[in-house]
Amino acid sequence: MLDLTAAGAARAIAAGELDPTELFEAYRARAAADELNAFTWVADAAPEPADGPLRGVPLAVKDLFCTEGVPSQSGSRILEGYLPPYTATAVRRLEEAGATLLGKTNQDEFAMGSSNENSAFGPVLNPWDRTRVPGGSSGGSAAAVAAGLAPWALGTDTGGSIRQPAALCGIVGLKPTYGSVSRYGMIAFASSLDQAGPFTRDVTDAALLYRHMAGADPQDATAVGHPDTIALPSAQRLDGVRLGVPEELAGGEGLEPGVLAAFEAALQHARDLGAVIEQVSLPTAPKALSAYYVLAPAECSSNLSRFDGVRYGMRADADDLDSMYTETRHDGFGPEVRRRILIGTYALSSGYYDAYYATAQRVRTLIVREFEQAFTQVDAIVTPTSPTIAFELGSKTADPLAMYLNDVLTVPMSLAGIPAISIPCGLSEGMPVGLQIAGPAFSENRLLDTAYALEQVLEFDGSPARVGAGA
Amino acid sequence: MSTVEYEAVIGLEIHVQLQTATKMFCSCALGFGEEPNTRTCPVCLGLPGSLPVANAEAIHYGLMIGMAVGSELAPRSIFHRKNYFYPDLPKGYQISQFDEPLCSGGELAGVRIHRVHLEEDAAKLVHAGASGRIHGSEASVVDFNRGGTPLAEIVTEPDLESAEQAGEWLRLLRTTLRRLGVSDVNMEEGSLRCDANISLRPVGETELGTKTELKNMNSFRFIERGIRAEIARQEAILRAGDKVTQETLHFDPRTEAITSLRSKEEAHDYRYFPEPDLPPVTITEAMLERARAAMPELPAAREARFLDELALNAESARLLSWRSELGDFFEAARAAAPNVEPQMLANWAAELAGRVDGDDPAASPVTPQALADLAGLVAAGAVTQGGARQVLDRLVAEGGDPAAIVEQEGLGAVGGADELAPVVRAALEAHPDLAERLRGGDMKPIGVIIGVVMKETRGRADGKEVTAIVRSELGLG
Numbered sequence: 001m002l003d004l005t006a007a008g009a010a011r012a013i014a015a016g017e018l019d020p021t022e023l024f025e026a027y028r029a030r031a032a033a034d035e036l037n038a039f040t041w042v043a044d045a046a047p048e049p050a051d052g053p054l055r056g057v058p059l060a061v062k063d064l065f066c067t068e069g070v071p072s073q074s075g076s077r078i079l080e081g082y083l084p085p086y087t088a089t090a091v092r093r094l095e096e097a098g099a100t101l102l103g104k105t106n107q108d109e110f111a112m113g114s115s116n117e118n119s120a121f122g123p124v125l126n127p128w129d130r131t132r133v134p135g136g137s138s139g140g141s142a143a144a145v146a147a148g149l150a151p152w153a154l155g156t157d158t159g160g161s162i163r164q165p166a167a168l169c170g171i172v173g174l175k176p177t178y179g180s181v182s183r184y185g186m187i188a189f190a191s192s193l194d195q196a197g198p199f200t201r202d203v204t205d206a207a208l209l210y211r212h213m214a215g216a217d218p219q220d221a222t223a224v225g226h227p228d229t230i231a232l233p234s235a236q237r238l239d240g241v242r243l244g245v246p247e248e249l250a251g252g253e254g255l256e257p258g259v260l261a262a263f264e265a266a267l268q269h270a271r272d273l274g275a276v277i278e279q280v281s282l283p284t285a286p287k288a289l290s291a292y293y294v295l296a297p298a299e300c301s302s303n304l305s306r307f308d309g310v311r312y313g314m315r316a317d318a319d320d321l322d323s324m325y326t327e328t329r330h331d332g333f334g335p336e337v338r339r340r341i342l343i344g345t346y347a348l349s350s351g352y353y354d355a356y357y358a359t360a361q362r363v364r365t366l367i368v369r370e371f372e373q374a375f376t377q378v379d380a381i382v383t384p385t386s387p388t389i390a391f392e393l394g395s396k397t398a399d400p401l402a403m404y405l406n407d408v409l410t411v412p413m414s415l416a417g418i419p420a421i422s423i424p425c426g427l428s429e430g431m432p433v434g435l436q437i438a439g440p441a442f443s444e445n446r447l448l449d450t451a452y453a454l455e456q457v458l459e460f461d462g463s464p465a466r467v468g469a470g471a
Numbered sequence: 472m473s474t475v476e477y478e479a480v481i482g483l484e485i486h487v488q489l490q491t492a493t494k495m496f497c498s499c500a501l502g503f504g505e506e507p508n509t510r511t512c513p514v515c516l517g518l519p520g521s522l523p524v525a526n527a528e529a530i531h532y533g534l535m536i537g538m539a540v541g542s543e544l545a546p547r548s549i550f551h552r553k554n555y556f557y558p559d560l561p562k563g564y565q566i567s568q569f570d571e572p573l574c575s576g577g578e579l580a581g582v583r584i585h586r587v588h589l590e591e592d593a594a595k596l597v598h599a600g601a602s603g604r605i606h607g608s609e610a611s612v613v614d615f616n617r618g619g620t621p622l623a624e625i626v627t628e629p630d631l632e633s634a635e636q637a638g639e640w641l642r643l644l645r646t647t648l649r650r651l652g653v654s655d656v657n658m659e660e661g662s663l664r665c666d667a668n669i670s671l672r673p674v675g676e677t678e679l680g681t682k683t684e685l686k687n688m689n690s691f692r693f694i695e696r697g698i699r700a701e702i703a704r705q706e707a708i709l710r711a712g713d714k715v716t717q718e719t720l721h722f723d724p725r726t727e728a729i730t731s732l733r734s735k736e737e738a739h740d741y742r743y744f745p746e747p748d749l750p751p752v753t754i755t756e757a758m759l760e761r762a763r764a765a766m767p768e769l770p771a772a773r774e775a776r777f778l779d780e781l782a783l784n785a786e787s788a789r790l791l792s793w794r795s796e797l798g799d800f801f802e803a804a805r806a807a808a809p810n811v812e813p814q815m816l817a818n819w820a821a822e823l824a825g826r827v828d829g830d831d832p833a834a835s836p837v838t839p840q841a842l843a844d845l846a847g848l849v850a851a852g853a854v855t856q857g858g859a860r861q862v863l864d865r866l867v868a869e870g871g872d873p874a875a876i877v878e879q880e881g882l883g884a885v886g887g888a889d890e891l892a893p894v895v896r897a898a899l900e901a902h903p904d905l906a907e908r909l910r911g912g913d914m915k916p917i918g919v920i921i922g923v924v925m926k927e928t929r930g931r932a933d934g935k936e937v938t939a940i941v942r943s944e945l946g947l948g
Contacts, residue, residue: 066520079519086513088520185520191747219514221524221749299747302554305563306517310613325556348554348742357744 002026002466006057006151006205007232010098013056020056021046024100027058031103031149036125036134038144041071042103054212055098060150062141063104064111065091065196066185070101074187075109075119075137078332079313088185089220090154090196090213097212102150105140109334110304111161111189113137114406117397118336125393126169127465128431132390135165135406138199142169145199148466152209153199158189159292160385160410162197163422167385167434170424170462172451173199174206175410177441178417180226181210182217188303190296191222193414201462203423203452207232210444231445233452239274241450243267243437244378246282249409255387258428263384266425266435269457270382280374280381284366288412291363293404294347294356295415300337301344307332339400364415371416375440380450383409385422385434413438421451424460432460477671477709479702480679481637482585482629485644486622487654488592488662489532494619495591496523496566502616507597515619517561522748525550529621530573530752532653533589534762536623537574539647539769540584546754548573548588550746555739558613559593566591567624569743573752580643580771583628594618623653629668629679634698638691641665643770646795650767658690665689667698670715671705680705681715685722686732697722697729704729773798777817787817790824796831797824800839808843811850819846822860826867836870837863845873857930858882884931891924891932895940898923910945917941 001023004012012018024046031042040063049056061067064074066084073079087095095101108118116124116139124139126132127147134143138155142165145153155162157175166173174197181196188194198209207230216225245267252260267277309315309328316327333341347356374381386406396403413420418441425435435454439447493500497514513521537544551569567590577584594615625644631637645656645663656663670682685701688694700722705715717735722728768776774792777783783791791798801820805813819842820832827835845862848854854862854877862876877883898920899906905916917938924937941947 064520066518072519074519082519084513084518084520086518184522187519219524220522222522222747298744302552302564302742302744305554305556306519306561308556308558308563310558311516311561312518321558345742348744350740350742353742353744 002030002148004151005201006054007208009151010054010057010208014053018056020049020100023056024058024102027102027150031060031144034144034149036127036130036143036147036149037122038106038124038134038140038147038149039103040073040075040106040121040140043101047100049098049100050096052096052098054094054208057099057151058102059094059099060102060105060141060144060153061091062138062153062155063107064156064187064189065104065154066187067091067101067104071104072187073120073313074111075107075121076307076332076334076337077120077314078307078328079187080120082313084185086185089182089217089223091185093215094154094209094212099212103144105138105144105153107140108137108161109337110187110300111137111156111158111194112300112336112340114160114164114403115391115393115396116140116165117393118334120334123393126390126431128170128390131392132431133168133393135168135386135390137161137165139165141199142166142171142173145169145201146171146462146465152201152205154196154209154213155199156186156189156194156196157410157414158193158195158296159414160407162199163410163420163434163436164386164406166199166422167424167432167436168390170432170460170465171199171201172203172206172421172423172455173197174210174421174444174448175413175419176210176214176444177226177419179222179224180214180442180444182215182220182223184217184219184223188299190299191303192299193292193296203421203448203455204232206421206451207448226444227442228445230448233448235449235453236456237274238270238450238453241275241380242278242378243270243275243450244278244280244374244381246280246285246374246381246383248282248285249412250383254405254408255384256389256428259384259387259389259433262426262428262433263435266454266458267382269454273453273457278378280378282367282370282374282381282412284363284370285412287363288367288415289404289408291360291367292407292411292415293343294360295364297340297344298347298357298360299344301341301348304333304337304341336400367412368416371412371418372440380437380439380443380447382438383436385409385436389428389431389433409436417441419444419447421447423451423455423458424462425454425458426460432462476674477706478674479632479698480629480670480672480682481631481633481698482668483627483631483637483641484666484668485625485641486592486664487536487625487648487656489529489621489623490652490654490662491526491528491532491621493526493528495526495529495589495621496619499619501620505616507612507614507616510616511618515561516615517563523566523746525749525752526621529589531758531762531765532621532651533573533587533623534754534758535651535653535765536587536625536648537577538762538766539651540574540577540579540587540625542574542577542584542587544574544754544759545571547571547751548754549751550589550749551743552746554742557593558611559596559618561594561615561618565593566746566749579647580640582630582640585626585628587623587625590622590624592617592620592622629670634695634702637667637698638695641691641694643793646770646793650769650795652767661689665694667694667701669698669701669705671702671709681717683715683717684719685729686719688722690724693722693724696724696727700727700729770795781813781817783814783817787814787821790821791817794824794830796833800832800842803839804843804846807840808847811843811846815850816843816846819849819859819863822863823867826863835867837866838870841866841870841873848873848877852884852933853877854882855884855931855933857925858884861930882929882931884933891928891936891940892944894924894927894932895920895937895944898927899941899944906945909941909947
């Protein structure tokens with residue numbers, strides 16, 4: 001029963017062949033015995049599922065989604081003991097479709113990180129090799145799904161936080177079009193970039209979960225929903241599908257040879273399915289990382305101002321207001337979060353705004369236009385998801401720039417607000433490599449079909465990660 | 472001793488709480504003195520994960536204000552975040568507008584408007600302890616009922632020159648806002664708040680001097696007193712040869728003391744940037760049409776109508792248009808007595824205004840019908856001006872019908888030589904010396920004679936008629 005995909009489990013429950021409580025209990029036991037530190041909270045008992053198409057399928061949810069009465073602290077000490085009075089829209093929609101909350105998953109603090117080592121709960125281990133990171137920031141969700149501790153999970157992606165851990169853990173991760181899923185109830189990192197998306201074992205599950213997440217929300221003015229119904233993918237061939245390889249991102253520079261080899265093998269599979277591989281140019285894409293590391297910290301410096309010790313979470317004992325603020329925020333935030341708040345505050349300061357924030361916004365506009373231009377030439381853009389395989393725990397923590405470089409291939413799509421999916425496309429040094437496929441805004445159906453067709457011929461085997469983890 | 476004369480240059484920033492059904496960025500009802508923290512939700516408490524959604528009604532009201540002052544209405548405006556830490560600001564930033572406001576430019580009664588923008592109000596801090604201010608208080612608690620209330624901030628150009636002018640203009644602005652129905656504009660309850668930017672310069676100089684900002688004064692009286700005190704303070708500094716420091720000041724109406732809140736160096740760097748949680752505000756033709764349709768007659772138009780159509784004098788026209796409730800009362804009285812001359816009715820409306828507390832005479836026992844009847848009695852000569860004032864006093868005290876009061880009190884005008892001649896004769900006989908002077912052509916004592924007659928008739932005689940009778944009695948032709 002644990003080998004069933006989420007879609008398979010949903011079918012079996014609907015057909016009366018599988019008892020949802022039994023399924024929940026099986027996953028609950030595995031999650032509770034989690035040795036990867038993937039979970040920050042696990043349900044005591046199976047909740048009564050709502051009657052819907054996902055009835056009784058357990059769901060793991062990244063810590064930063066607010067869940068009513070259930071700890072939600074975005075991996076941070078500053079929200080220790082915080083129990084939200086409401087549930088995030090994306091989670092609520094899934095619960096209304098019948099999904100049941102299995103647990104909350106570990107993450108980099110406030111989604112800032114690419115290795116899940118910046119968590120107040122400690123690092124998450126990669127189920128393929130426990131000396132390595134699972135990627136981040138949604139490392140707990142990725143590890144939990146890869147290790148079979150949950151059938152599927154919710155994560156969020158700001159600059160790659162779904163796609164990169166999905167790649168490093170050998171599963172499927174979809175970052176949807178910005179605005180297609182409500183952000184209401186997601187503890188914000190960078191509002192103009194944050195987007196919720198699924199972690200799944202296969203592309204079909206990703207389509208199924210996304211279908212029930214997407215939708216406009218009167219409580220999120222930026223959530224417009226998706227114009228199309230999300231279909232379950234079925235494409236067997238890619239005849240005539242034009243896939244663009246941007247020379248600036250996938251030209252080989254900075255990519256590990258094993259990653260490049262797996263990527264090129266995947267391109268060959270695509271050709272075999274009838275796809276046309278073309279080179280495209282995204283001239284400004286190499287600047288995306290710099291722009292991202294101005295814009296995201298700028299927004300986070302403001303978004304995280306509410307954590308001031310006045311109303312909820314941690315509060316330091318102090319004699320006066322200013323000391324209370326400083327001590328609470330110093331003790332409550334970890335070093336990476338403090339670093340980004342400082343960078344962002346500096347970038348927005350009077351006298352520096354034009355040089356940093358405004359310039360970065362102009363870069364973002366250029367990147368949006370270059371993607372639009374590229375999509376007049378090709379149907380989708382393909383790159384490796386991450387330049388490296390999962391790296392050793394602790395190997396990059398002393399060098400923030402080296403860590404940031406891990407997002408170099410995912411950040412451009414985040415700035416453009418376009419959808420991108422990562423699917424496992426092979427192994428390098430025994431560790432998974434991810435293939436990223438990005439398309440124009442709201443092209444999820446086509447992306448999922450493309451990913452599905454490739455998935456069928458890539459025949460990636462994720463089972464090694466499920467051995468030995470959990471009970 | 473310097474002989475330089477200084478002139479004041481004053482600009483105002485007015486914050487108006489808009490009386491929408493719900494808050495600026497969430498669906499909580501606005502607070503009206505309920506138990507603290509009962510009108511809150513995750514959004515206005517700034518809870519993690521919550522997001523703002525702009526209130527369409529507040530945008531509608533903002534457009535109406537912009538139309539009322541002739542602003543340019545931006546087809547696309549954006550919200551910005553104004554970042555600073557304070558316990559009354561749950562998100563650590565205020566959602567406001569910065570360089571692309573809803574309304575730009577405009578003018579009201581000769582004072583240019585710089586801009587009108589929308590933002591959210593802060594929560595209310597309550598400080599325990601004697602001072603009532605944060606410094607020296609023992610503890611502070613926050614009531615978030617007010618937090619997130621929609622505000623329109625109206626900023627003028629520095630076109631005002633005195634405390635009195637500022638006060639008068641603010642009253643006009645308040646009337647305008649009240650006519651628009653966008654706010655209850657109650658200063659005591661904080662729904663209308665005003666900051667003043669004040670600088671002085673030598674008369675004839677065109678460069679502006681260093682300005683100070685006087686914060687958050689909550690009554691017209693305090694505003695005028697505060698501005699006056701600050702002008703005096705700056706003038707003393709300049710006369711002593713010193714320089715005014717750019718700073719933000721607090722005026723204490725109890726002690727008249729002006730104290731510094733913060734200097735320019737201590738000023739916040741608000742790190743404004745576009746609010747990523749809110750799409751730009753796009754104004755459609757339908758929104759403009761709706762705002763236009765909702766526009767009432769504004770004080771300036773009413774003033775022009777009173778001048779042109781009713782031929783009121785300038786003083787009455789301004790009084791009845793700038794004080795809208797009085798104007799409404801006047802118009803109701805006119806409808807009740809269309810034959811009474813408008814200026815006469817306006818004069819009695821002004822008399823009434825001087826006798827009632829507060830802005831709205833409709834709140835007194837006097838009805839528009841009663842005022843119209845009273846003016847009609849005066850016009851018909853049934854009661855004199857003096858008698859009518861006594862009737863009005865009684866109407867204000869207890870209401871009633873003017874004709875009945877005239878009857879009860881015996882205030883009916885004494886008219887005609889038959890009734891008045893004996894009284895005049897008696898007065899002249901009682902004052903033979905004055906009668907003699909009058910006969911000799913010295914008309915100065917006539918006032919005394921009239922006074923005696925008025926006293927005898929308890930004000931019911933008409934002064935002109937008395938004069939005529941005196942002349943005929945003395946054979947003066």
